[in-house]
Amino acid sequence: MTRKFTHRAAVGATLSALAMALVSLGVPNAGASSGQTPPTASMKPQASIGKGEGKLNLIAWEGYARPQWVKPFEQATGCQVTAKYAGSSGEMVSLMANGGGGQYDLVSASGDADLRLIYGGDVKPVNIKLIPSWQQFRPFLKAPSFNTINGVHYGVSLQFGPNVLLYSTKSFKSAPTSWSVLYSSKYKGKITVPNNPIQIADAALYLMKTKPSLGITDPYELTQSQFSAAVNLLKAQKPLIAKYWSLASDEINLFTSGTTAAGAAWPYQTIALQAAKVAVSDTIPKEGATGWADSWLLAAKAPHPNCAYDWMKWVSTPKVQAEQAVSFGETPANSLACPLMNKLQAGSCAGYHANQPDSYFKSILFWKTPLSTCDNGKNNCVPYSEWTTAWTQITG
Amino acid sequence: MKHRLLRSGQWLWVSGVLVFLFAPIATIVLFSFDRSNIESWPIHHWTTSWYSVAWHDTAVRQAFVLSLKAAVAATALALILGSLAAFGVHRARFFGRDTISLLFVLPIALPGIITGVALNSTFQWAGINLSLWTIIIGHTTFCIVVVYNNVIARLRRTSSTLFEASADLGASTGQTLRFITFPLIATALVSGALLAFALSFDEVIVTTFTAGAQNTLPIWIFGAIRLGQQLPEVNVVVTLVVLIMLIPIAVAVRLTGRDTMSSRA
Amino acid sequence: MDTDHGLATSIETQKSGGASSLRSFALPSRFATAALLTPPLAWFLVLYVSSLALMLVTSLWSVNGFTGLIQHQLTTSNLQQVTSGAYPSIIWRTVLLAALVTVTDVVIAFPFAYVMARVATPRVAKMLLAAVLLPLWASYLAKVFAWISILEKGGALNWTFQHLGLPAPNLGFTNGAMWLTFSYIWLPYMIVPVYGALEKIPKSLLDASYDLGASSWWTVRHVVLPLALPGLVAGSIFTFSLTLGDFVTPLLVGGANSTLLGNAIYDTLLTGGNLPLAAALAVVPIVIMVVYLGVAKRLRAFEAL
Numbered sequence: 020m021t022r023k024f025t026h027r028a029a030v031g032a033t034l035s036a037l038a039m040a041l042v043s044l045g046v047p048n049a050g051a052s053s054g055q056t057p058p059t060a061s062m063k064p065q066a067s068i069g070k071g072e073g074k075l076n077l078i079a080w081e082g083y084a085r086p087q088w089v090k091p092f093e094q095a096t097g098c099q100v101t102a103k104y105a106g107s108s109g110e111m112v113s114l115m116a117n118g119g120g121g122q123y124d125l126v127s128a129s130g131d132a133d134l135r136l137i138y139g140g141d142v143k144p145v146n147i148k149l150i151p152s153w154q155q156f157r158p159f160l161k162a163p164s165f166n167t168i169n170g171v172h173y174g175v176s177l178q179f180g181p182n183v184l185l186y187s188t189k190s191f192k193s194a195p196t197s198w199s200v201l202y203s204s205k206y207k208g209k210i211t212v213p214n215n216p217i218q219i220a221d222a223a224l225y226l227m228k229t230k231p232s233l234g235i236t237d238p239y240e241l242t243q244s245q246f247s248a249a250v251n252l253l254k255a256q257k258p259l260i261a262k263y264w265s266l267a268s269d270e271i272n273l274f275t276s277g278t279t280a281a282g283a284a285w286p287y288q289t290i291a292l293q294a295a296k297v298a299v300s301d302t303i304p305k306e307g308a309t310g311w312a313d314s315w316l317l318a319a320k321a322p323h324p325n326c327a328y329d330w331m332k333w334v335s336t337p338k339v340q341a342e343q344a345v346s347f348g349e350t351p352a353n354s355l356a357c358p359l360m361n362k363l364q365a366g367s368c369a370g371y372h373a374n375q376p377d378s379y380f381k382s383i384l385f386w387k388t389p390l391s392t393c394d395n396g397k398n399n400c401v402p403y404s405e406w407t408t409a410w411t412q413i414t415g
Numbered sequence: 416m417k418h419r420l421l422r423s424g425q426w427l428w429v430s431g432v433l434v435f436l437f438a439p440i441a442t443i444v445l446f447s448f449d450r451s452n453i454e455s456w457p458i459h460h461w462t463t464s465w466y467s468v469a470w471h472d473t474a475v476r477q478a479f480v481l482s483l484k485a486a487v488a489a490t491a492l493a494l495i496l497g498s499l500a501a502f503g504v505h506r507a508r509f510f511g512r513d514t515i516s517l518l519f520v521l522p523i524a525l526p527g528i529i530t531g532v533a534l535n536s537t538f539q540w541a542g543i544n545l546s547l548w549t550i551i552i553g554h555t556t557f558c559i560v561v562v563y564n565n566v567i568a569r570l571r572r573t574s575s576t577l578f579e580a581s582a583d584l585g586a587s588t589g590q591t592l593r594f595i596t597f598p599l600i601a602t603a604l605v606s607g608a609l610l611a612f613a614l615s616f617d618e619v620i621v622t623t624f625t626a627g628a629q630n631t632l633p634i635w636i637f638g639a640i641r642l643g644q645q646l647p648e649v650n651v652v653v654t655l656v657v658l659i660m661l662i663p664i665a666v667a668v669r670l671t672g673r674d675t676m677s678s679r680a
Numbered sequence: 681m682d683t684d685h686g687l688a689t690s691i692e693t694q695k696s697g698g699a700s701s702l703r704s705f706a707l708p709s710r711f712a713t714a715a716l717l718t719p720p721l722a723w724f725l726v727l728y729v730s731s732l733a734l735m736l737v738t739s740l741w742s743v744n745g746f747t748g749l750i751q752h753q754l755t756t757s758n759l760q761q762v763t764s765g766a767y768p769s770i771i772w773r774t775v776l777l778a779a780l781v782t783v784t785d786v787v788i789a790f791p792f793a794y795v796m797a798r799v800a801t802p803r804v805a806k807m808l809l810a811a812v813l814l815p816l817w818a819s820y821l822a823k824v825f826a827w828i829s830i831l832e833k834g835g836a837l838n839w840t841f842q843h844l845g846l847p848a849p850n851l852g853f854t855n856g857a858m859w860l861t862f863s864y865i866w867l868p869y870m871i872v873p874v875y876g877a878l879e880k881i882p883k884s885l886l887d888a889s890y891d892l893g894a895s896s897w898w899t900v901r902h903v904v905l906p907l908a909l910p911g912l913v914a915g916s917i918f919t920f921s922l923t924l925g926d927f928v929t930p931l932l933v934g935g936a937n938s939t940l941l942g943n944a945i946y947d948t949l950l951t952g953g954n955l956p957l958a959a960a961l962a963v964v965p966i967v968i969m970v971v972y973l974g975v976a977k978r979l980r981a982f983e984a985l
Contacts, residue, residue: 076628081641101628104638109950113532113624117539122627135953214931216951260936262853268643269932275453276833278852291643295453407952408761415766415939421896425795432792433811435864439826440818442836446829454829456836496720503716515717517966517973518724521732524921524969526942528949529962533731556728559720561869564914568873569880571910588712602879606872613816613868619928636821646825653822660817661810668810 058140059319060171065328068149072323075330077102078114078126080313082287082347083177088339096333098326106265107215108132115141119318124327126318127177129311130165131217131386137166137173142316147172149328152335152353159380160352165387166314174316175331178340178349180371181308181383182213182221183301185284185292187274194302198225200281202252207259211273211282214263216403216410217386220309221283222249222256224384228306238309238384240393246401246409253413263414267291274299286348286371303382310383344371440657447650452643469651474635479656482632484547485622486615489554493611494604496555497562505570519564522557527620530557535624545627553625554618558611565607569600605667632656739959758960767944771964774941777859778923784863785870785919786912793871793911794904797878798886812871820865824932827861828852831933853935861933862923869922870915877911878904913976920972924965941965 075098077084084102093100103123105111108131115126118141128136136142147153153161153175160176167173186195190209201210202225212218223238226248235245261279264270270288273279275297289301315334321327333339340351341359345367351360357368368374393400450460469475497519504515522530534553538545581591619633626634636652639645742755761767796808815823830836832852841848851857881904889899927942934940941964949958 081638082644101630102638103623103626103628103630103634104641106637106641107951109953110623112953113535113950116535120539120545120627122545216947257936262935265931266641266643268640268646271453271643272828272832273853276835276852278833287642291453295451297453404952404954407947407954408957410951411770411939411944411947412766414936415770415944418896422799425791425799428791429795429808432788432867433808435788436811436815436867438836439823439830439864440815442826442830443818443822446826454825456829456834456839496723499716500720503713503720506713506716513973513977515721517969518721518729520917520921520969520973521966522728523918524924524965525732525962526925526927526945526965528927528942528946529732529735529958530728532949533735534728536735537727537731552727556724559723561918563720564917565873565876568877568910568914603876606876609813610816610869610872613813616817617820619821633819633821636819640821640825649819649822649825653818657814657818661814664810664813664817668806668813 057137057168057171057173059137059143059173060169062143062319064144064146065149065324066146068328068332069325071096071098071326071329073097073099073326074323075100075125075326076123076323077330078105078111078119078123080104080127080129083127083313083343085343085346087346088334088342092330092333096326096329098323098329100330112136112139112141115318117141118143118320121320121322123318124321124323125315125330127313128174128316129313129386131311131388133165133174133314133316134388136316137168141319142173143319143321145172145174145317145331146328147175150175150332150335152332152337152340155337155355156335156352157354157377157380159377160312163312165312165385166316174314175335176352177313177315177334178343178347178351179310179312179380179383179385180286180347180349181303181310182283183286183289183308184281184304185270185274185289185299185301186281187277187279188298188300189277190280194300195281195304196302197304198306199229201283202256202259204259206280208261209278209280210256210259211262211264211270211279212256212260213283214265214414216406217309218283219246219249219253219406219409220384220386220389222252224309225306226252237394239387239389240400241389242393242399243401246405250409250413257413290348307382307384310385312385344373350375443650444654447647447654449647449650452646454646465647465651469648469655472648474630475632475648475652478630478632478635479652481547481550481629482616485550485554485631486612488547488551489558489615490608490612492551492555493558493562494608497559497607497611498566498600498604500559501563501566501570505567519560522621523560523614527618531621531624534621538625545625547629549625549627550622550631553621554615557618557621558615561611561614562604562607565603565610566600569603601670605670609664609667735955736959736963738956739963741956758956759963761957762960762964766939767961770939770941770944773855773937773939774924775968777855777862777940778920780859781862781866781923782870782916782919784859785867786916788863788867789870789874789915790908790912793874793878793908794900796871796875797881798904809872809875812868812875816868821928823865824861824929827857827864828933831857831860853933855935855938857933857935858930858938861929862919862926865929866919866922869918870912873914873918874908874911877908877914881907916976917972921965921969924968 077100079102081104084100089100092098103114105114108129111126111128112132112135115123115136119126126136126142156176160179162170162172163176166176184195184198184200186200198221200206201212212221220238223235223241223245226233227235227238230248233245233248235241241249262269262273264273264282267285267288270282270284271291273282274288274292275295284301286301289299292299315331317324317327334343335353337353337355337359340353340356341363343349344351344356345360345363348371350372357373360368360371360373372379389401389403389406391400391402392398445458446454447465448461448463449458450462450464500515500519530553534549538549543549581595586594617633619637622631622634630638632652636649639649739758740754740756742753742757796805800808833850835852838848838850851860885903886899889903925942927940927946930938930940930943941961945958945961948954948961
């Protein structure tokens with residue numbers, strides 16, 4: 020009996036200490052507050068790139084470290100690349116806990132994870148002068164608010180793109196002009212949308228244009244009543260859904276097999292399906308679109324910083340930017356990538372909007388973490404943790 | 416007549432189960448020869464080019480070797496810890512044995528994500544760098560139950576009089592263990608080991624959080640199928656792994672087979 | 681847990697026939713028992729239970745809606761939340777599916793394992809065992825993808841049915857697909873222990889039953905099945921709990937109504953970063969397994985021999 024008791028006491032004693040550690044590490048904190056100075060802001064970035072460490076560990080979206088540009092990088096720098104692919108932004112944040120845990124060097128995070136990483140102290144300032152191609156970036160991606168705070172860069176922009184409306188050209192003779200097809204009972208059982216709480220923003224974007232009386236101005240900053248309206252729209256949409264897709268390959272299957280006729284997608288799915296001669300096309304409807312903008316962020320405890328800088332330098336060059344853009348169907352940050360894209364695949368520069376002026380950027384509402392503090396200074400917005408709970412209620 | 420009907424019914428059932436077991440495997444093998452990286456039936460263009468792609472993929476080889484190391488070590492640890500636990504629980508009818516059963520089941524009953532994140536936080540808090548060892552720790556934790564359950568099911572089926580007789584005849588604990596206990600549980604250990612190995616070799620979610628920057632084979636596979644570009648390569652890798660694993664399975668089954676015959680005599 | 685009950689059992693055993701074994705073997709070796717149990721328990725307590733416990737304790741804390749930070753104030757609101765909204769139906773769906781998969785695997789595995797152990801020649805039995813084990817090495821994910829391509833609209837199953845002139849079953853992306861895939865993936869984990877249990881039944885026991893004029897059915901029902909029970913229980917613990925904790929299969933083969941407990945936990949923890957609620961949700965499978973093991977005990981599954 021005494022033994023048992025001691026066990027319990029021992030467990031109990033370590034518990035509170037460990038629990039503190041758990042809370043501060045490991046788990047993404049969705050509601051990181053902005054307006055303060057990031058913990059790593061004072062860390063001085065290195066002034067030059069030294070000799071490579073021979074290794075580089077990346078956390079990336081699948082497709083962001085393809086042999087096409089990884090192999091030449093390895094040969095040129097001697098840095099052996101290991102990429103771990105994350106399934107969601109939350110997974111990225113978790114893996115990057117504790118400054119990358121002394122394991123990871125760089126993460127290709129999207130806008131909805133960037134601020135969590137920056138304010139969580141998991142990434143550190145980058146010396147942008149060491150990345151010459153940065154000069155060629157589109158102006159709005161040189162120091163965007165999601166990777167640059169108070170003039171301090173925590174990463175370099177990579178690619179961006181819109182969430183498009185993918186449709187079967189067998190079911191649609193001409194391109195649908197509105198997102199309304201995803202909410203229309205006409206296509207009951209033939210619709211798919213991403214299995215992602217950020218999908219609530221897509222519903223909010225649709226309501227912003229179709230129900231002005233709700234007063235939505237930013238689909239990522241919703242008051243309780245605006246949020247409820249978006250959630251109700253998605254609950255009404257549920258009976259129409261064939262499947263909430265989780266992997267890009269899921270959606271490819273859905274359209275290949277003819278299970279679905281319309282869905283929210285990335286341009287990547289369109290490219291893959293068209294390459295396989297499946298009759299599909301995509302469009303950005305009149306309401307506009309949400310989208311993503313990814314950056315490479317430098318881990319606070321990066322074990323191979325020189326290789327990490329070599330990599331950021333490499334992926335920012337017009338050639339690699341073009342290669343990634345064409346293979347994934349994204350828009351490159353480097354404005355000189357356009358002609359190289361056309362060389363790789365005729366018409367791809369225009370196809371992936373790389374020739375558009377900066378105003379095009381404004382038509383895409385990029386993912387960002389919903390916070391309880393709205394931009395207008397009020398504190399009545401619904402934070403991201405509630406978005407995920409609501410999403411489970413919708414899809415459950 | 417009725418007997419014969421029953422017999423053919425039994426074999427019909429066995430054939431049906433075999434078809435069920437191998438239909439997906441056959442699908443995997445077939446699609447490994449598909450030129451398109453989008454799986455759709457029937458296959459239009461056949462190719463063996465994915466085999467050369469997979470063969471020359473160093474990421475696959477490294478991942479395979481890492482998975483093998485982790486699975487072998489985790490299985491060995493689980494064999495030791497799982498059978499110790501089974502013997503302990505079997506011998507002692509003390510209170511709390513149900514609690515122990517529950518404890519061992521938890522790592523597979525809870526979503527891997529819970530185990531993964533919990534272990535990850537503890538490792539970080541304790542300042543343990545993620546490595547092959549942290550993978551092994553995670554895998555052992557959920558493999559113990561496989562060995563434990565197999566061994567304890569066997570022990571419960573074994574009459575304790577055997578052990579008593581051995582002791583009464585003056586055998587030492589070591590002798591009883593070696594000549595009575597071990598032969599009795601040997602097949603349970605082999606099948607427990609095979610299942611534990613398979614579970615470890617296939618685990619993705621816990622491993623994601625305990626592996627650090629290295630990729631095990633399932634992690635590589637999960638990465639490769641997310642976008643679907645490398646789906647045929649995944650099918651090739653799986654086909655090759657199944658072929659390679661024929662050898663250890665044949666050996667293991669041979670070991671259990673001898674026992675089967677003796678039990679029939 | 682139920683210490684009283686456990687204590688009663690142990691006293692009971694000492695009083696009854698088990699006494700001889702305890703006297704000659706177990707009793708003097710209390711230390712040996714402790715020595716046997718210490719390494720596995722120490723492993724579990726130090727490495728796993730402590731990490732798990734500190735995670736679960738957060739289920740009693742709350743998340744500040746404003747900052748998203750965790751507040752160390754005791755609250756039962758997370759546990760309450762688990763019993764409201766969509767969660768009860770998610771939990772119910774998960775338990776039902778896990779039970780269905782377990783029953784399916786028992787039904788498939790028992791006759792198969794019986795033939796392996798009692799009917800087939802040793803040579804054939806060996807080959808069948810290898811056949812059961814081999815699919816375990818084809819990656820879980822690859823097998824799940826294979827099922828997608830078999831079951832989906834233009835898939836091999838519909839294709840076969842249509843060529844046979846039958847109506848297409850159209851199982852792709854439904855809960856039926858999920859049930860089939862789970863039953864498939866965990867099947868070897870049922871067959872192996874059941875085979876292990878059946879294989880050990882002395883032939884003389886069955887001969888005796890037949891000699892006494894019992895029919896095959898009677899023998900199976902009253903002799904074989906009870907003896908196979910520990911194997912069936914061991915197998916069912918795998919099939920039930922592995923289904924309970926999985927979230928990849930529902931993501932891939934499931935449809936619009938296929939959210940399982942594992943998915944809810946993944947979303948809450950990784951997408952939403954709501955550790956307290958995720959911990960509260962993780963209490964559910966623990967409770968379910970306590971009940972499951974309790975029922976198994978009630979059915980005397982553990983004392984089957």
